Amino acid sequence: MAEITYRDAVIRGIAQEMKRDNDVVFLGEDVAKAGGVFKATVGLYEQFGPLRVRDTPISEQAILGAAMGAAMTGLKPIAEIMFSDFFAVCFDYIANEFPKSRYMSNGQTKCPLVVRTGNGAGSRFGAQHSQSVENWCMMIPGLKVVAPSSPVDVIGLLAAAVRDPDPVIFLEHKSLYPTKGEVPDGEIVDKLGTAKVVRPGRDATILALALMVPRAVEAADRLKAEHGIDCEVIDVRSLVPLDTQTILGSVARTHRLFTVEENPRLCGWGAEIVSIVADEAFYDLDGPPVRITTPHIPLPAADVLEDMMLPTVERIVDTVRRSLQG
Amino acid sequence: MATAQVRAEAPGSGLNDDIGEAKRLAMYRSQLRIREAEQRAYDLFLQNLVKGTSHLSLGQEAVASGFAEAMQKGDLSFCTYRGHAHTLARGVSVEKVLGELMQRDNGLMRGKGGSMHLTSEEHGVMGSYAIIGAHLPIACGAAWRAQYKGDKDVSVCFFGDGTTNIGAFHEALNFAAIWKLPVVFVCENNLYMEYTPIGDVTAVPHPAADRAASYGLERIIIDGNDADAVYRAAQKAFAKARAGEGPSLIEALTYRHSGHSRADPAKYRPEGELEKWKERDPIKIYRERLQQFGISDKVIAEIDASVRKEVDDATETCKAAPMPPADILTTDVYADGGWAWRN
Numbered sequence: 122m123a124e125i126t127y128r129d130a131v132i133r134g135i136a137q138e139m140k141r142d143n144d145v146v147f148l149g150e151d152v153a154k155a156g157g158v159f160k161a162t163v164g165l166y167e168q169f170g171p172l173r174v175r176d177t178p179i180s181e182q183a184i185l186g187a188a189m190g191a192a193m194t195g196l197k198p199i200a201e202i203m204f205s206d207f208f209a210v211c212f213d214y215i216a217n218e219f220p221k222s223r224y225m226s227n228g229q230t231k232c233p234l235v236v237r238t239g240n241g242a243g244s245r246f247g248a249q250h251s252q253s254v255e256n257w258c259m260m261i262p263g264l265k266v267v268a269p270s271s272p273v274d275v276i277g278l279l280a281a282a283v284r285d286p287d288p289v290i291f292l293e294h295k296s297l298y299p300t301k302g303e304v305p306d307g308e309i310v311d312k313l314g315t316a317k318v319v320r321p322g323r324d325a326t327i328l329a330l331a332l333m334v335p336r337a338v339e340a341a342d343r344l345k346a347e348h349g350i351d352c353e354v355i356d357v358r359s360l361v362p363l364d365t366q367t368i369l370g371s372v373a374r375t376h377r378l379f380t381v382e383e384n385p386r387l388c389g390w391g392a393e394i395v396s397i398v399a400d401e402a403f404y405d406l407d408g409p410p411v412r413i414t415t416p417h418i419p420l421p422a423a424d425v426l427e428d429m430m431l432p433t434v435e436r437i438v439d440t441v442r443r444s445l446q447g
Numbered sequence: 448m449a450t451a452q453v454r455a456e457a458p459g460s461g462l463n464d465d466i467g468e469a470k471r472l473a474m475y476r477s478q479l480r481i482r483e484a485e486q487r488a489y490d491l492f493l494q495n496l497v498k499g500t501s502h503l504s505l506g507q508e509a510v511a512s513g514f515a516e517a518m519q520k521g522d523l524s525f526c527t528y529r530g531h532a533h534t535l536a537r538g539v540s541v542e543k544v545l546g547e548l549m550q551r552d553n554g555l556m557r558g559k560g561g562s563m564h565l566t567s568e569e570h571g572v573m574g575s576y577a578i579i580g581a582h583l584p585i586a587c588g589a590a591w592r593a594q595y596k597g598d599k600d601v602s603v604c605f606f607g608d609g610t611t612n613i614g615a616f617h618e619a620l621n622f623a624a625i626w627k628l629p630v631v632f633v634c635e636n637n638l639y640m641e642y643t644p645i646g647d648v649t650a651v652p653h654p655a656a657d658r659a660a661s662y663g664l665e666r667i668i669i670d671g672n673d674a675d676a677v678y679r680a681a682q683k684a685f686a687k688a689r690a691g692e693g694p695s696l697i698e699a700l701t702y703r704h705s706g707h708s709r710a711d712p713a714k715y716r717p718e719g720e721l722e723k724w725k726e727r728d729p730i731k732i733y734r735e736r737l738q739q740f741g742i743s744d745k746v747i748a749e750i751d752a753s754v755r756k757e758v759d760d761a762t763e764t765c766k767a768a769p770m771p772p773a774d775i776l777t778t779d780v781y782a783d784g785g786w787a788w789r790n
Contacts, residue, residue, distance in 0.1 A: 175626075178625065180618035186582075186587065192588070194523070196591075224559060225560035225564045229566055230566060230573075262786070263781070285782075286783075287781050362790065
């Protein structure tokens with residue numbers, strides 16, 4: 122057991138899979154010799170060499186297209202798109218190519234690849250380098266989408282993503298890179314499509330993803346200490362496949378549902394989950410499901426404004442308390 | 448326009464030259480097969496039996512056949528939505544192609560892909576891509592796999608002149624050049640970007656070849672209506688790729704006898720242009736070459752008859768084939784064969 126950062130967990134996760142399988146190759150901008158702009162790939166070039174860890178030009182279409190061609194023909198590429206906002210310049214691969222080739226070819230074409238990307242706000246980078254784009258990906262049939270919140274989940278879910286035969290979008294939260302967590306020694310392999318109850322509770326279910334998970338946990342601790350409200354916090358982790366059973370099971374026990382989302386409000390992942398719960402667990406609910414989200418606006422750069430925009434511990438505490446206690 | 452310039456690429460001197468009789472007969476058959484199948488696709492469209500859209504390669508057969516005959520097993524083709532020709536040229540049956548165009552259960556992808564996405568991995572046809580430029584980077588990735596594994600396979604990526612003005616073209620060319628990938632980019636310059644003359648929307652006269660220097664590549668322009676010229680250019684580029692010397696960009700001058708897609712009567716073409724190009728019809732050119740090299744009319748007639756029979760038989764089989772069944776609607780979204788996005 123060791124305490125490591127989320128950033129170092131990315132390095133360890135990639136290294137674990139590259140050591141295991143020579144067909145795992147890695148490409149992206151500044152990822153090799155420079156070790157990544159977030160320093161989340163430091164040492165991989167030295168460890169695995171220039172044939173397996175490759176710097177690319179600033180050509181996001183070439184990066185994702187090349188990853189797909191390599192995946193179709195037998196390699197297991199990990200491609201890095203530096204900021205998830207840049208998905209917009211290579212969205213053809215994410216929306217049209219990776220997820221549809223198997224279906225269109227009637228099962229002939231495979232696409233086992235992972236796209237890692239820096240997602241989310243908190244770095245004061247403004248509207249084009251801070252977005253949470255998980256809902257851009259979640260809406261596309263044929264993709265899998267995961268977003269870990271802790272170092273141990275980074276390693277385990279990255280391993281699961283690399284070993285998965287389908288294209289997986291792996292969203293690393295930029296503001297979590299310096300955060301630390303306990304990680305067991307040895308190989309770690311998790312399972313896609315599994316949510317995790319990170320804090321059990323009886324009175325309400327709070328669903329969160331990535332950076333919103335530690336905030337939801339802190340809010341739950343305060344709700345218990347200050348208001349006697351015992352919340353269950355679930356880290357959704359995997360948007361596709363979605364672990365609805367864990368969510369529905371929790372709602373059946375707590376009878377209340379809150380989502381804490383960083384993605385834009387319209388068509389956010391919480392909206393889909395709320396609709397599933399409304400469909401399938403309506404009579405388990407003692408009150409309306411509540412989505413705690415950003416306002417539906419572009420992200421501002423200034424720290425005071427960005428902080429106002431994201432769901433905070435205070436907002437989560439206030440929203441849950443008012444909903445449950447009036 | 449540019450035909451005079453490319454005629455310098457002299458045809459071979461006879462049946463014992465570098466191409467030889469067997470290859471030439473194969474290229475003749477291949478071109479004719481494409482011509483007859485494409486013409487049949489058009490006829491079936493008029494009968495409302497080919498559904499959706501279709502983009503024919505009538506007039507452009509020599510590019511597909513010349514390259515396919517130069518390719519080896521293991522070499523991979525990446526095609527555009529105008530991909531019937533390249534799919535047929537790699538040996539996929541007319542029945543599978545027409546079946547897909549007619550959206551029947553016997554189609555190449557059982558109706559799940561359609562005319563624009565013909566794929567037959569067992570024949571090395573790694574997909575037909577309907578988003579302009581998308582497959583150039585993908586071909587780079589397949590070439591990267593070959594390079595990484597030390598295989599000698601070449602990825603061949605076919606596209607039209609219009610593709611040279613999209614970003615993915617330039618990203619892929621640069622990427623292939625810096626990584627020295629074994630990929631051959633083949634621009635079929637048929638003079639029209641969909642409905643607009645390519646010259647009206649491109650800064651240079653030769654949309655592909657005039658960009659080659661930007662990526663440190665040789666400027667290569669060939670007569671795309673002469674299968675021998677295509678075959679020789681392909682051999683040269685493949686040898687370079689297999690030797691680890693990197694990519695090539697070839698601009699093949701050709702002409703589309705039909706409109707862009709089934710909806711296009713191609714009325715934007717100047718009077719007489721089509722007729723002029725029909726004088727240089729690749730099949731006419733090649734039939735004459737076979738005759739010039741002493742292949743008997745009887746041998747040619749036998750090929751003609753057997754190709755027509757394949758197309759006729761395929762047509763009847765497809766007409767009788769059932770529509771795709773409901774149970775394939777949700778298969779093969781994910782690798783487990785299904786479509787489940789939740790538990």
